[in-house]
Amino acid sequence: MTGPTEAVEADRALKAKHRTMWALGDYPAVATTVIPELGPRLVSACGVQRGDRVLDVAAGSGNAAVPAALTGADVVASDLTPALLDAGRVLAEERGAVLAWREADAEALPFEDGEFDVVMSCVGVMFAPHHQAAADEMVRVCRDGGTVGVLNWTPQGFIGRMFAVMKPYAPPPPPGAQPPPLWGDEEHLAALLGDRVTDLDARRETVHVDRFAEPAEFVNFFKAAYGPTIAVYRNIAGDPDRVTALDRDLTALARDAMTARGAMEWEYLLLTAHRRVD
Template sequence: MFAPHHQATADELVRVCRPGGTIGLLNWTPEGFIGQMFATMKPYAPPPPPGAQPPPLWGQEEHVRTLLGDRVTDVQAHRRTLRVDAFREPEDFREFFKATYGPTIAVYRSIADDPQRTADLDAALTDLAAGALQDGVMEWEYLLLTARRTG
Protein backbone atom coordinates (compact mmCIF):
# COMPACT_ATOMS: atom_id res chain seq x y z
CA MET A 1 0.00 0.00 0.00
CA PHE A 2 2.87 2.36 0.71
CA ALA A 3 4.75 1.69 -2.52
CA PRO A 4 4.59 5.14 -4.10
CA HIS A 5 4.76 4.06 -7.75
CA HIS A 6 1.72 1.87 -8.18
CA GLN A 7 2.22 0.64 -11.72
CA ALA A 8 5.83 -0.39 -11.11
CA THR A 9 4.73 -2.19 -7.95
CA ALA A 10 1.88 -4.00 -9.73
CA ASP A 11 4.29 -4.99 -12.51
CA GLU A 12 6.63 -6.50 -9.92
CA LEU A 13 3.77 -8.36 -8.20
CA VAL A 14 2.84 -9.96 -11.50
CA ARG A 15 6.47 -10.67 -12.40
CA VAL A 16 7.24 -12.59 -9.20
CA CYS A 17 3.99 -14.56 -9.16
CA ARG A 18 4.25 -17.87 -10.99
CA PRO A 19 1.83 -18.46 -13.90
CA GLY A 20 -1.45 -19.66 -12.40
CA GLY A 21 -0.43 -18.30 -8.99
CA THR A 22 -2.55 -16.03 -6.86
CA ILE A 23 -1.88 -12.39 -6.07
CA GLY A 24 -3.60 -11.23 -2.92
CA LEU A 25 -3.91 -7.64 -1.77
CA LEU A 26 -5.45 -6.29 1.41
CA ASN A 27 -5.62 -2.48 1.60
CA TRP A 28 -7.56 0.20 3.40
CA THR A 29 -10.20 1.88 1.22
CA PRO A 30 -10.15 5.63 0.60
CA GLU A 31 -13.72 5.88 1.89
CA GLY A 32 -13.06 3.90 5.06
CA PHE A 33 -11.72 5.21 8.33
CA ILE A 34 -8.00 4.87 7.56
CA GLY A 35 -8.53 6.42 4.12
CA GLN A 36 -10.28 9.31 5.85
CA MET A 37 -7.36 9.56 8.25
CA PHE A 38 -4.98 9.98 5.30
CA ALA A 39 -7.25 12.68 3.87
CA THR A 40 -7.28 14.40 7.27
CA MET A 41 -3.48 14.38 7.46
CA LYS A 42 -2.88 15.43 3.85
CA PRO A 43 -2.98 19.23 4.44
CA TYR A 44 -0.30 18.83 7.11
CA ALA A 45 1.95 16.43 5.22
CA PRO A 46 4.95 17.36 3.13
CA PRO A 47 4.45 16.96 -0.61
CA PRO A 48 4.95 13.41 -1.88
CA PRO A 49 7.90 12.54 -4.12
CA PRO A 50 7.40 13.22 -7.83
CA GLY A 51 5.20 10.60 -9.45
CA ALA A 52 4.04 9.11 -6.14
CA GLN A 53 0.43 8.05 -5.89
CA PRO A 54 -1.66 8.11 -2.70
CA PRO A 55 -1.59 4.85 -0.69
CA PRO A 56 -5.40 4.59 -0.34
CA LEU A 57 -5.77 4.11 -4.11
CA TRP A 58 -4.69 0.50 -3.52
CA GLY A 59 -8.07 0.15 -1.77
CA GLN A 60 -10.02 1.05 -4.93
CA GLU A 61 -10.97 -2.03 -6.91
CA GLU A 62 -10.96 -0.32 -10.31
CA HIS A 63 -7.51 1.19 -9.70
CA VAL A 64 -6.01 -2.20 -8.84
CA ARG A 65 -7.76 -3.90 -11.77
CA THR A 66 -6.29 -1.29 -14.09
CA LEU A 67 -2.80 -1.76 -12.64
CA LEU A 68 -2.92 -5.54 -13.06
CA GLY A 69 -4.65 -5.38 -16.45
CA ASP A 70 -5.05 -8.45 -18.62
CA ARG A 71 -2.13 -10.19 -16.93
CA VAL A 72 -4.56 -11.64 -14.38
CA THR A 73 -7.92 -13.41 -14.40
CA ASP A 74 -10.47 -14.48 -11.83
CA VAL A 75 -10.31 -11.16 -10.01
CA GLN A 76 -12.37 -11.20 -6.84
CA ALA A 77 -12.78 -8.10 -4.73
CA HIS A 78 -14.60 -7.81 -1.43
CA ARG A 79 -14.99 -4.85 0.88
CA ARG A 80 -14.88 -5.89 4.48
CA THR A 81 -14.52 -4.21 7.83
CA LEU A 82 -12.21 -4.73 10.74
CA ARG A 83 -13.78 -4.21 14.16
CA VAL A 84 -11.39 -2.22 16.34
CA ASP A 85 -12.09 -1.99 20.06
CA ALA A 86 -8.68 -0.81 21.26
CA PHE A 87 -9.54 2.83 21.89
CA ARG A 88 -11.80 4.00 24.66
CA GLU A 89 -11.60 7.70 23.77
CA PRO A 90 -10.81 9.56 20.52
CA GLU A 91 -7.64 10.91 22.12
CA ASP A 92 -6.48 7.33 22.77
CA PHE A 93 -6.65 6.65 19.04
CA ARG A 94 -4.80 9.86 18.21
CA GLU A 95 -2.01 9.28 20.71
CA PHE A 96 -1.53 5.66 19.70
CA PHE A 97 -1.25 6.51 15.99
CA LYS A 98 0.86 9.56 16.72
CA ALA A 99 3.38 7.36 18.55
CA THR A 100 3.31 4.11 16.53
CA TYR A 101 2.01 4.49 12.95
CA GLY A 102 4.71 5.43 10.45
CA PRO A 103 2.69 7.76 8.21
CA THR A 104 1.27 9.63 11.20
CA ILE A 105 4.69 9.89 12.83
CA ALA A 106 6.13 11.31 9.59
CA VAL A 107 3.42 13.97 9.31
CA TYR A 108 3.88 15.07 12.91
CA ARG A 109 7.65 15.24 12.44
CA SER A 110 7.19 17.46 9.39
CA ILE A 111 5.22 20.03 11.43
CA ALA A 112 7.05 19.62 14.76
CA ASP A 113 8.38 23.19 14.64
CA ASP A 114 4.87 24.63 14.27
CA PRO A 115 2.86 24.27 17.51
CA GLN A 116 -0.33 25.66 15.94
CA ARG A 117 -0.32 23.18 13.05
CA THR A 118 0.46 20.37 15.49
CA ALA A 119 -2.49 21.40 17.66
CA ASP A 120 -4.71 21.67 14.58
CA LEU A 121 -3.76 18.17 13.44
CA ASP A 122 -4.34 16.87 16.98
CA ALA A 123 -7.83 18.36 16.88
CA ALA A 124 -8.55 17.05 13.37
CA LEU A 125 -7.55 13.48 14.24
CA THR A 126 -9.47 13.61 17.51
CA ASP A 127 -12.58 14.82 15.65
CA LEU A 128 -12.19 12.08 13.04
CA ALA A 129 -11.94 9.40 15.73
CA ALA A 130 -14.84 10.89 17.68
CA GLY A 131 -17.05 10.53 14.61
CA ALA A 132 -16.10 6.89 14.14
CA LEU A 133 -15.94 5.66 17.74
CA GLN A 134 -19.25 4.22 18.87
CA ASP A 135 -19.41 2.65 22.33
CA GLY A 136 -15.68 1.93 22.22
CA VAL A 137 -15.78 0.34 18.76
CA MET A 138 -14.63 1.52 15.33
CA GLU A 139 -15.20 -0.18 11.97
CA TRP A 140 -12.33 0.17 9.50
CA GLU A 141 -13.09 -0.77 5.89
CA TYR A 142 -10.60 -2.58 3.68
CA LEU A 143 -10.53 -4.15 0.23
CA LEU A 144 -9.52 -7.79 -0.14
CA LEU A 145 -8.60 -8.45 -3.77
CA THR A 146 -7.29 -11.69 -5.24
CA ALA A 147 -6.38 -12.45 -8.83
CA ARG A 148 -4.82 -15.36 -10.70
CA ARG A 149 -1.83 -14.67 -12.92
CA THR A 150 -2.33 -15.68 -16.54
CA GLY A 151 0.12 -17.84 -18.38
Protein backbone atom coordinates in the same frame (compact mmCIF):
# COMPACT_ATOMS: atom_id res chain seq x y z
CA MET B 1 14.93 18.03 -17.56
CA THR B 2 15.73 15.24 -15.12
CA GLY B 3 18.25 12.76 -16.48
CA PRO B 4 18.58 9.03 -15.70
CA THR B 5 21.19 9.57 -12.99
CA GLU B 6 19.11 12.23 -11.24
CA ALA B 7 16.02 9.99 -11.40
CA VAL B 8 17.91 7.09 -9.83
CA GLU B 9 19.23 9.29 -7.06
CA ALA B 10 15.79 10.75 -6.40
CA ASP B 11 14.28 7.26 -6.16
CA ARG B 12 17.05 6.13 -3.83
CA ALA B 13 16.42 9.13 -1.58
CA LEU B 14 12.67 8.49 -1.59
CA LYS B 15 13.12 4.85 -0.61
CA ALA B 16 15.50 5.86 2.17
CA LYS B 17 12.85 8.25 3.45
CA HIS B 18 10.24 5.47 3.42
CA ARG B 19 12.62 3.09 5.19
CA THR B 20 13.18 5.66 7.92
CA MET B 21 9.48 6.46 8.27
CA TRP B 22 8.44 2.85 8.82
CA ALA B 23 11.18 2.39 11.41
CA LEU B 24 9.63 5.17 13.50
CA GLY B 25 7.40 4.30 16.42
CA ASP B 26 6.20 0.73 16.85
CA TYR B 27 4.39 -0.60 13.77
CA PRO B 28 4.51 -4.18 15.09
CA ALA B 29 2.29 -3.01 17.96
CA VAL B 30 -0.21 -1.64 15.44
CA ALA B 31 -0.24 -4.95 13.56
CA THR B 32 -0.51 -7.18 16.63
CA THR B 33 -2.79 -5.18 18.93
CA VAL B 34 -5.00 -3.16 16.57
CA ILE B 35 -5.43 -5.17 13.35
CA PRO B 36 -4.25 -8.74 14.11
CA GLU B 37 -7.11 -10.30 12.11
CA LEU B 38 -6.06 -8.85 8.77
CA GLY B 39 -3.07 -11.07 8.04
CA PRO B 40 -4.91 -14.35 8.64
CA ARG B 41 -7.85 -13.04 6.59
CA LEU B 42 -5.60 -12.49 3.57
CA VAL B 43 -3.89 -15.85 4.01
CA SER B 44 -7.27 -17.57 4.04
CA ALA B 45 -8.53 -15.66 0.99
CA CYS B 46 -5.38 -16.63 -0.94
CA GLY B 47 -5.92 -20.29 -0.09
CA VAL B 48 -2.40 -20.71 1.27
CA GLN B 49 -1.64 -24.31 2.18
CA ARG B 50 1.21 -26.60 3.17
CA GLY B 51 3.97 -26.72 0.58
CA ASP B 52 3.03 -23.53 -1.23
CA ARG B 53 5.87 -21.18 -2.05
CA VAL B 54 4.63 -17.81 -0.73
CA LEU B 55 5.99 -14.27 -0.97
CA ASP B 56 4.67 -11.55 1.32
CA VAL B 57 5.53 -8.18 -0.25
CA ALA B 58 6.04 -5.21 2.10
CA ALA B 59 5.48 -7.71 4.89
CA GLY B 60 6.36 -5.40 7.76
CA SER B 61 6.76 -7.53 10.88
CA GLY B 62 4.93 -10.45 9.27
CA ASN B 63 1.25 -9.95 10.06
CA ALA B 64 0.41 -12.11 7.02
CA ALA B 65 3.72 -13.93 6.50
CA VAL B 66 3.71 -15.55 9.94
CA PRO B 67 0.17 -16.97 9.66
CA ALA B 68 1.06 -18.22 6.17
CA ALA B 69 4.13 -20.00 7.55
CA LEU B 70 2.03 -21.61 10.26
CA THR B 71 0.01 -23.39 7.56
CA GLY B 72 3.17 -25.22 6.54
CA ALA B 73 3.84 -23.04 3.50
CA ASP B 74 7.37 -22.10 2.44
CA VAL B 75 7.26 -18.34 3.06
CA VAL B 76 9.52 -15.40 2.28
CA ALA B 77 8.68 -12.13 4.04
CA SER B 78 10.17 -9.17 2.17
CA ASP B 79 10.23 -5.54 3.25
CA LEU B 80 12.15 -2.34 2.62
CA THR B 81 12.71 -1.67 6.33
CA PRO B 82 15.23 -3.89 8.17
CA ALA B 83 13.90 -2.85 11.59
CA LEU B 84 10.50 -4.35 10.77
CA LEU B 85 12.09 -7.58 9.57
CA ASP B 86 14.04 -7.80 12.83
CA ALA B 87 10.83 -7.39 14.81
CA GLY B 88 9.17 -10.01 12.62
CA ARG B 89 11.88 -12.56 13.33
CA VAL B 90 11.22 -12.18 17.06
CA LEU B 91 7.45 -12.48 16.64
CA ALA B 92 7.83 -15.52 14.38
CA GLU B 93 10.04 -17.29 16.89
CA GLU B 94 7.54 -16.58 19.67
CA ARG B 95 4.79 -18.20 17.58
CA GLY B 96 6.88 -21.12 16.37
CA ALA B 97 6.80 -20.04 12.73
CA VAL B 98 9.71 -20.81 10.41
CA LEU B 99 10.15 -18.53 7.38
CA ALA B 100 12.75 -16.49 5.50
CA TRP B 101 13.14 -12.71 5.86
CA ARG B 102 14.52 -10.64 2.99
CA GLU B 103 15.14 -6.92 2.64
CA ALA B 104 13.62 -5.91 -0.70
CA ASP B 105 12.06 -3.00 -2.55
CA ALA B 106 8.51 -3.83 -3.66
CA GLU B 107 9.18 -2.00 -6.92
CA ALA B 108 12.28 -4.10 -7.73
CA LEU B 109 11.87 -7.52 -6.14
CA PRO B 110 15.04 -9.67 -6.08
CA PHE B 111 13.25 -12.85 -7.17
CA GLU B 112 12.93 -14.84 -10.37
CA ASP B 113 9.97 -14.70 -12.74
CA GLY B 114 7.23 -17.10 -11.61
CA GLU B 115 9.09 -18.12 -8.45
CA PHE B 116 6.05 -18.19 -6.13
CA ASP B 117 2.68 -19.94 -5.97
CA VAL B 118 1.17 -17.09 -3.94
CA VAL B 119 2.25 -13.44 -3.92
CA MET B 120 0.40 -11.33 -1.35
CA SER B 121 0.54 -8.10 0.62
CA CYS B 122 -1.43 -6.94 3.66
CA VAL B 123 -1.67 -3.12 3.98
CA GLY B 124 1.95 -3.01 2.83
CA VAL B 125 2.55 -2.71 -0.91
CA MET B 126 -0.03 0.08 -1.00
CA PHE B 127 2.66 2.37 0.45
CA ALA B 128 5.08 1.80 -2.43
CA PRO B 129 5.08 5.20 -4.18
CA HIS B 130 4.89 3.94 -7.77
CA HIS B 131 1.84 1.73 -7.97
CA GLN B 132 2.29 0.28 -11.44
CA ALA B 133 5.88 -0.73 -10.77
CA ALA B 134 4.89 -2.54 -7.57
CA ALA B 135 1.92 -4.29 -9.21
CA ASP B 136 4.11 -5.35 -12.14
CA GLU B 137 6.60 -6.93 -9.76
CA MET B 138 3.93 -8.84 -7.82
CA VAL B 139 2.58 -10.33 -11.04
CA ARG B 140 6.04 -11.04 -12.44
CA VAL B 141 7.20 -13.22 -9.56
CA CYS B 142 3.92 -15.18 -9.42
CA ARG B 143 3.81 -18.40 -11.44
CA ASP B 144 1.27 -18.95 -14.20
CA GLY B 145 -1.99 -19.93 -12.51
CA GLY B 146 -0.72 -18.77 -9.13
CA THR B 147 -2.52 -16.40 -6.78
CA VAL B 148 -2.00 -12.68 -6.31
CA GLY B 149 -3.74 -11.31 -3.23
CA VAL B 150 -3.79 -7.89 -1.60
CA LEU B 151 -5.60 -6.36 1.35
CA ASN B 152 -5.57 -2.55 1.37
CA TRP B 153 -7.27 0.32 3.17
CA THR B 154 -9.94 1.99 1.04
CA PRO B 155 -10.02 5.74 0.35
CA GLN B 156 -13.49 5.95 1.91
CA GLY B 157 -12.68 3.91 5.02
CA PHE B 158 -11.29 5.12 8.31
CA ILE B 159 -7.58 4.88 7.47
CA GLY B 160 -8.12 6.37 4.02
CA ARG B 161 -9.93 9.28 5.66
CA MET B 162 -7.11 9.58 8.19
CA PHE B 163 -4.60 10.05 5.37
CA ALA B 164 -6.88 12.69 3.86
CA VAL B 165 -6.98 14.51 7.20
CA MET B 166 -3.18 14.39 7.52
CA LYS B 167 -2.46 15.47 3.93
CA PRO B 168 -2.60 19.28 4.51
CA TYR B 169 -0.05 18.90 7.31
CA ALA B 170 2.35 16.67 5.37
CA PRO B 171 5.13 17.76 3.02
CA PRO B 172 4.15 17.61 -0.66
CA PRO B 173 4.70 14.16 -2.19
CA PRO B 174 7.58 13.77 -4.64
CA PRO B 175 6.76 13.86 -8.36
CA GLY B 176 5.20 10.62 -9.56
CA ALA B 177 4.29 9.29 -6.12
CA GLN B 178 0.69 8.11 -5.80
CA PRO B 179 -1.57 8.15 -2.71
CA PRO B 180 -1.52 4.82 -0.82
CA PRO B 181 -5.34 4.49 -0.44
CA LEU B 182 -5.72 4.26 -4.24
CA TRP B 183 -4.72 0.62 -3.77
CA GLY B 184 -8.07 0.23 -2.02
CA ASP B 185 -10.01 1.27 -5.13
CA GLU B 186 -11.27 -1.65 -7.23
CA GLU B 187 -10.95 0.13 -10.57
CA HIS B 188 -7.44 1.32 -9.82
CA LEU B 189 -6.29 -2.16 -8.86
CA ALA B 190 -7.94 -3.76 -11.87
CA ALA B 191 -6.14 -1.30 -14.11
CA LEU B 192 -2.80 -2.00 -12.42
CA LEU B 193 -3.15 -5.76 -12.93
CA GLY B 194 -4.74 -5.56 -16.37
CA ASP B 195 -5.21 -8.64 -18.50
CA ARG B 196 -2.31 -10.44 -16.85
CA VAL B 197 -4.71 -11.93 -14.31
CA THR B 198 -8.00 -13.82 -14.38
CA ASP B 199 -10.70 -14.66 -11.81
CA LEU B 200 -10.36 -11.27 -10.17
CA ASP B 201 -12.43 -11.11 -7.00
CA ALA B 202 -12.65 -7.83 -5.08
CA ARG B 203 -14.73 -7.32 -1.97
CA ARG B 204 -14.97 -4.60 0.65
CA GLU B 205 -14.89 -5.76 4.25
CA THR B 206 -14.25 -4.20 7.64
CA VAL B 207 -12.08 -5.01 10.60
CA HIS B 208 -13.55 -4.43 14.06
CA VAL B 209 -11.23 -2.25 16.16
CA ASP B 210 -11.95 -1.92 19.88
CA ARG B 211 -8.43 -1.12 21.07
CA PHE B 212 -9.22 2.51 21.97
CA ALA B 213 -11.62 3.61 24.71
CA GLU B 214 -11.86 7.19 23.47
CA PRO B 215 -10.72 9.33 20.52
CA ALA B 216 -7.77 10.85 22.38
CA GLU B 217 -6.39 7.38 23.10
CA PHE B 218 -6.43 6.59 19.39
CA VAL B 219 -4.65 9.85 18.52
CA ASN B 220 -1.98 9.39 21.18
CA PHE B 221 -1.32 5.79 20.15
CA PHE B 222 -0.95 6.61 16.45
CA LYS B 223 1.25 9.63 17.25
CA ALA B 224 3.58 7.27 19.14
CA ALA B 225 3.40 4.06 17.07
CA TYR B 226 2.41 4.65 13.44
CA GLY B 227 5.25 5.82 11.18
CA PRO B 228 3.22 7.93 8.71
CA THR B 229 1.48 9.77 11.54
CA ILE B 230 4.75 10.36 13.38
CA ALA B 231 6.33 11.71 10.20
CA VAL B 232 3.49 14.19 9.65
CA TYR B 233 3.75 15.47 13.21
CA ARG B 234 7.51 15.87 12.81
CA ASN B 235 6.86 17.95 9.68
CA ILE B 236 4.87 20.49 11.68
CA ALA B 237 6.72 20.22 14.99
CA GLY B 238 7.90 23.82 14.77
CA ASP B 239 4.35 25.17 14.51
CA PRO B 240 2.38 24.54 17.74
CA ASP B 241 -0.82 25.90 16.22
CA ARG B 242 -0.73 23.36 13.39
CA VAL B 243 0.06 20.56 15.85
CA THR B 244 -3.01 21.55 17.88
CA ALA B 245 -5.09 21.70 14.70
CA LEU B 246 -4.01 18.22 13.61
CA ASP B 247 -4.73 16.86 17.09
CA ARG B 248 -8.20 18.36 16.79
CA ASP B 249 -8.81 17.00 13.29
CA LEU B 250 -7.70 13.45 14.11
CA THR B 251 -9.70 13.46 17.34
CA ALA B 252 -12.80 14.55 15.41
CA LEU B 253 -12.22 11.78 12.86
CA ALA B 254 -11.98 9.13 15.56
CA ARG B 255 -14.98 10.53 17.43
CA ASP B 256 -17.06 10.38 14.25
CA ALA B 257 -16.05 6.74 13.67
CA MET B 258 -16.51 5.45 17.21
CA THR B 259 -19.62 3.87 18.64
CA ALA B 260 -20.75 4.68 22.16
CA ARG B 261 -18.55 1.82 23.42
CA GLY B 262 -15.47 3.00 21.56
CA ALA B 263 -15.47 0.43 18.75
CA MET B 264 -14.71 1.30 15.14
CA GLU B 265 -15.09 -0.50 11.80
CA TRP B 266 -12.19 0.12 9.43
CA GLU B 267 -12.93 -0.67 5.78
CA TYR B 268 -10.48 -2.47 3.51
CA LEU B 269 -10.50 -3.95 0.02
CA LEU B 270 -9.61 -7.63 -0.29
CA LEU B 271 -8.64 -8.64 -3.82
CA THR B 272 -7.48 -11.99 -5.16
CA ALA B 273 -6.73 -13.04 -8.73
CA HIS B 274 -4.87 -15.71 -10.66
CA ARG B 275 -1.88 -15.07 -12.88
CA ARG B 276 -3.03 -15.73 -16.42
CA VAL B 277 -1.67 -18.93 -17.93
CA ASP B 278 0.07 -18.07 -21.20
